[in-house]
Amino acid sequence: xxxQEKIDLRDTMVQTLIEAxxxxxxxxxxxxxxxxxxxxxxxxxxxxxxxxxxxxAEQNLVGVAxxxxxxxxxxxxxxxxxxxxxxxxxQVKNDVCYSQTNVKLVxxxxxxxxxxxxxxxxxxxxxxxxxxxxxxxxxxxxDAVETREIFRYALxxxxxxxxxxxxxxxxxxxxxxxxxxxxxxxxxxxxxxxxIIAVGSVVHEAMAAAQELAAQSFSAEVxxxxxIRPLQPQRIIESLQKTKRVxxxxxxxxxxxxxxxxxxxxxxxxxxxxxxxxxxxxxxFSKAGPRDKIRAYYKxxxxxxxxxxxxxxxx
Amino acid sequence: xxxxxxxxxxxxxxxxKEIRKKIIMMNxxxxxxxxxxxxxxxxxxxxxxxxxxxxxxxxxxxPDRDRFILSKxxxxxxxxxxxxxAGYIDESDLETYLQFDSKLPGHPVRQKxxxxxxxxxxxxxxxxxxxxxxxxxxxxxxxxxxxVLTGDGELQEGSVWEAAMCAAHFKLDNLIxxxxxxxxxxxxxxxxxxxxxxxxxxxxxxxxxxxxxxxxDAAKFVExxxxxxxxxGKPHVVIAKxxxxxxxxxxxxxxxxxxxxxxxxxxxxAIEELE
Numbered sequence: 001x002x003x004q005e006k007i008d009l010r011d012t013m014v015q016t017l018i019e020a021x022x023x024x025x026x027x028x029x030x031x032x033x034x035x036x037x038x039x040x041x042x043x044x045x046x047x048x049x050x051x052x053x054x055x056x057a058e059q060n061l062v063g064v065a066x067x068x069x070x071x072x073x074x075x076x077x078x079x080x081x082x083x084x085x086x087x088x089x090x091q092v093k094n095d096v097c098y099s100q101t102n103v104k105l106v107x108x109x110x111x112x113x114x115x116x117x118x119x120x121x122x123x124x125x126x127x128x129x130x131x132x133x134x135x136x137x138x139x140x141x142x143d144a145v146e147t148r149e150i151f152r153y154a155l156x157x158x159x160x161x162x163x164x165x166x167x168x169x170x171x172x173x174x175x176x177x178x179x180x181x182x183x184x185x186x187x188x189x190x191x192x193x194x195x196i197i198a199v200g201s202v203v204h205e206a207m208a209a210a211q212e213l214a215a216q217s218f219s220a221e222v223x224x225x226x227x228i229r230p231l232q233p234q235r236i237i238e239s240l241q242k243t244k245r246v247x248x249x250x251x252x253x254x255x256x257x258x259x260x261x262x263x264x265x266x267x268x269x270x271x272x273x274x275x276x277x278x279x280x281x282x283x284x285f286s287k288a289g290p291r292d293k294i295r296a297y298y299k300x301x302x303x304x305x306x307x308x309x310x311x312x313x314x315x
Numbered sequence: 316x317x318x319x320x321x322x323x324x325x326x327x328x329x330x331x332k333e334i335r336k337k338i339i340m341m342n343x344x345x346x347x348x349x350x351x352x353x354x355x356x357x358x359x360x361x362x363x364x365x366x367x368x369x370x371x372x373x374x375x376x377x378p379d380r381d382r383f384i385l386s387k388x389x390x391x392x393x394x395x396x397x398x399x400x401a402g403y404i405d406e407s408d409l410e411t412y413l414q415f416d417s418k419l420p421g422h423p424v425r426q427k428x429x430x431x432x433x434x435x436x437x438x439x440x441x442x443x444x445x446x447x448x449x450x451x452x453x454x455x456x457x458x459x460x461x462x463v464l465t466g467d468g469e470l471q472e473g474s475v476w477e478a479a480m481c482a483a484h485f486k487l488d489n490l491i492x493x494x495x496x497x498x499x500x501x502x503x504x505x506x507x508x509x510x511x512x513x514x515x516x517x518x519x520x521x522x523x524x525x526x527x528x529x530x531x532d533a534a535k536f537v538e539x540x541x542x543x544x545x546x547x548g549k550p551h552v553v554i555a556k557x558x559x560x561x562x563x564x565x566x567x568x569x570x571x572x573x574x575x576x577x578x579x580x581x582x583x584x585a586i587e588e589l590e
Contacts, residue, residue, distance in 0.1 A: 028454070049454060055484075060443045060477035067447015070432060072378060072455065090437055091474075095444055099425055099434040 006169035007144040010039040010108065013165065016151040017043050017076060021050065025155050028052060028073040032061040037108050037167075038078035058083045062091035062103070069102040074155055080114075081107030081123035081164065089129065096160045097133040104154050109167040110140075111200065111251030112280075112295075118288035124280045127199075127228060128256020130162045137182060138228040140164035142203035143172040146226055149180035157182075166201040168291075173207065182227045185235035191219035194309050195239045198249040199225045199258045202300050206249050209305035218313060225258055233265045240266065240273040245312050247276050249300050254279040276308050316379060319371040320364075320401070324534040330400055331361040331533065332589055335562045337396035337409060339585045342576040345413040347421070351559040351572040353393030355497045356464065358531045359555055360397040363462060367540055372403045375429055381459050382448050384433050386441020387466035387495060388422040389574075395419050395428070403430040439472025441465060442492060446478045449490035449550075460545070464493045468500025471509045476521065482550035483522025490550040491540065492523070495530060497559035501573050518552040530555025563588050 021027050030052045031038055044051045052068065054061050058079060065075045077084065084107050085092065096103045107126050114121035130138050139154070139161065141147040147165075154161040173188065188203070189210050198206035203224045210220040221239050225231065240246055246266075248259040259277030266273055278300050280286045287294050295301040299308060322330065334357050342348030364370075368381040385394050395412060398404045404418065411417035418427050422436025433444050445463035452459050469475065482490050496514070498505050505511050518525045524547055528539035536555060543551050559573075560566030563585045566577075577585050 028451075052450065054477075054481050057477040057481070059439075059474040060446070060481055063440060063443020063474065063478060064447035064450065064481065066433070067444040067449070067461075068451045068454075069447075070382070070444065071448050071451020071457075073451055091440065091443070094434055094437050095440055 004171045006171055008039065008169045009141060009144060009147045009166055012144040012147040013106070013151055014038070014040055014043050016148050018046055020155045021047055026073050027155065028068050028075050030054065030061055030065040030068065030075055030077045032056055032058050032079050034079060037080055040078060058087040059091050062088040063095055065103045066091070066095035066099065066101045074102055074104070076104045076106060078106045078108055080121070081110035081126050082121055085123060085126045085129055093133050097135045100135050100159055102158055104161045104163065106163045106165055108165050110164045111166070112286050112291055113167045115291035115294055116289055119285040122286045124251070124253045124286050126164060127252050127258070128260070131229065131256055136160040136162055137230065138162045140200040140226055140228060142200060142224055142226060143170050143174055145172050145174035145176065145178050146180065149178060150226065153180050153182060164200055168201060170201060170204055180226070183230035183232045184227060185232065186224040186226055187221070187235065188224050189220065189222040191221040192242055193218045193220060194245040194247065194312060195221045195223060195243045196247050196249060196305060196309070197223045197225060197236065197258065197262055199228065200251060202249045202251050205295070205300060205302045206305060208302040209309065212302060212306050213309055218309065220309060225261070228261070231261065233269070236262065236265055237269055237271065240271050244272060245274050247278060247305060247308050247312070249305060250279045251295070251300055252279055254282040274312060276312060278304060278308060316369045316374060316377065318366055318369055320366065322365040324537065327361050327365050327533040327537070328358070330365050331357045334361060334393065334396045334400050335589050336586055337399060338392055339563070339577055339582060339589070341396060341409045341412050342392055343578065343582045344410065346576065347413055347574070348392045348576050349389045349574045350392070350566060350576055351499070351569070352387065352390040352466070353396070354561050354563065354566060355557045355559045356387070356390050356393050356495050357397070357561065358533050359464060359493060359495065359536060360393060362533050362537050362540070364397055364401050366537055368462065372401070372429060379457055379459050382432050382445070382461045384435065384441040384445050384461070384463045385423055386435055386463050387438070387469055388435030390466070391421065391423050394423065398428070398430050404428065438466065438469040439474040442475050442478040445490055445492070446482045446487060449482070449487040450485055452489055453485070453487065460489050460491060462491045462493060464495060467494055467496045467498065467505050467511060468508070470494065470511055479518065479521040479523065486548040487550045488545050488547050491543065492550060492552045494552065494554045495557055496554050497557045499559045499568070499570050499573070503570050514554060522549060523552045524549040525552045525554065527554045527556065530557035531561045
């Protein structure tokens with residue numbers, strides 16, 4: 001695809017769910033009131049009998065999703081990430097993860113998507129919480145093609161999956177023939193001066209920063225970690241051995257997310273690399289306001305990444 | 316598919332007696348366990364597995380089997396002893412109860428024990444999952460029924476009432492909620508800690524078809540369950556009045572026996588009472 005046309009990742013998700021039913025996958029979608037948050041209307045229109053709305057009750061949502069899965073459905077819950085992960089946390093842990101049921105938890109509007117609506121609506125802890133649970137695979141797509149491929153994979157995999165989703169529209173940089181492989185590091189750009197590792201929609205900021213740095217004659221390598229678990233670290237290790245400098249970028253707390261993962265890889269493998277973790281300050285709630293301002297404040301936007309990279313390289 | 320045992324009331328009570336003896340011996344051997352809860356639910360489990368449910372160990376993955384969820388997961392000791400009595404697990408497995416990485420952990424684990432449908436132990440989880448299962452049967456045109464056994468103290472969890480509202484909304488008349496109403500919870504009497512009464516009225520207000528029965532009397536319990544109208548468009552609630560620790564005089568109705576086990580002379584005394 002590789003296009004500048006911006007696509008809402010939820011539209012891609014819904015189209016992929018419809019495609020799956022058409023391909024005889026026994027999908028059921030469970031929502032708690034928020035059909036508009038999920039933009040699920042096209043699915044609901046085509047398969048009303050496969051959509052279950054339990055009202056505003058997230059604990060029951062995840063329990064019901066588990067029951068539907070035990071009854072033979074491939075169940076997708078689509079709910080705003082802060083409530084899915086926070087309110088229904090123990091149901092996620094016990095009913096989905098511990099019981100290993102075939103539920104795909106989709107955390108919508110993750111990170112600080114809901115910018116001005118403040119911290120009740122921000123999900124800056126979902127990756128760290130999910131990483132604390134066993135049995136669950138964890139993914140975060142960055143564009144439409146990757147979203148499609150991740151959903152295609154998840155719907156065919158028998159077991160718990162968490163998909164961290166963004167609500168905004170994004171251009172596509174994956175080619176149409178891209179195929180998602182769980183565990184594989186997605187190399188978006190090769191370079192040797194600094195490695196920028198990003199997750200989810202801030203991958204776009206990382207790519208924009210890399211372009212800016214290239215214009216200033218610094219070559220940045222950009223790695224997209226769309227598969228958070230499983231994750232094969234080898235390509236990250238190779239990159240850090242080459243550049244010896246790494247910046248991690250995430251719209252998530254610095255506790256337990258991508259920065260933590262990369263730090264663990266550095267420590268576990270005795271790598272000699274200078275690292276800077278960009279994300280929401282640990283031990284604090286995220287600032288509220290327009291999303292671009294929040295990103296700028298935490299330096300998880302293009303400008304912040306460029307400045308961080310230049311500083312690392314002594315410029 | 317029918318229940319392979321199809322026992323009559325007297326035979327169910329005989330099975331319950333054997334299960335109770337197993338509970339005493341297993342918990343004493345393990346040095347831990349929820350003896351009061353195990354003994355409270357025994358007649359309910361015996362009635363379900365030796366008569367009511369269409370399941371048996373040969374059909375554990377049959378999509379049309381009735382589903383049973385032990386939402387009061389701490390009652391797992393009674394459940395394991397029933398599974399042994401019904402041949403789902405070996406008698407010798409009971410000797411491994413609570414041991415490191417054994418087939419029989421202190422709360423049910425579906426990956427480990429045949430007959431377990433859901434990993435419970437945290438309270439308030441079984442009913443939402445039961446609602447999802449019952450709904451899946453409606454959506455896919457299957458005829459199986461879903462039985463969820465909850466504790467009474469467990470009903471203080473808000474998720475139970477989210478699920479009750481949902482079950483009635485979707486008219487899940489293939490869902491049978493059994494409340495083990497022994498009136499005790501860990502700390503004390505339910506009515507003292509956080510009152511549940513009027514419990515029947517609460518379930519009715521949520522849109523359920525509610526019945527009260529004696530949960531320690533196989534005949535009355537089976538008659539109540541077999542008498543349910545499963546085409547009435549309402550989820551069913553059977554409030555099974557029980558005595559926590561039923562069958563052993565010094566354990567009965569004592570809050571302290573929530574997770575105590577018989578020791579020393581108590582073991583022989585308990586077995587003697589159960590003979």
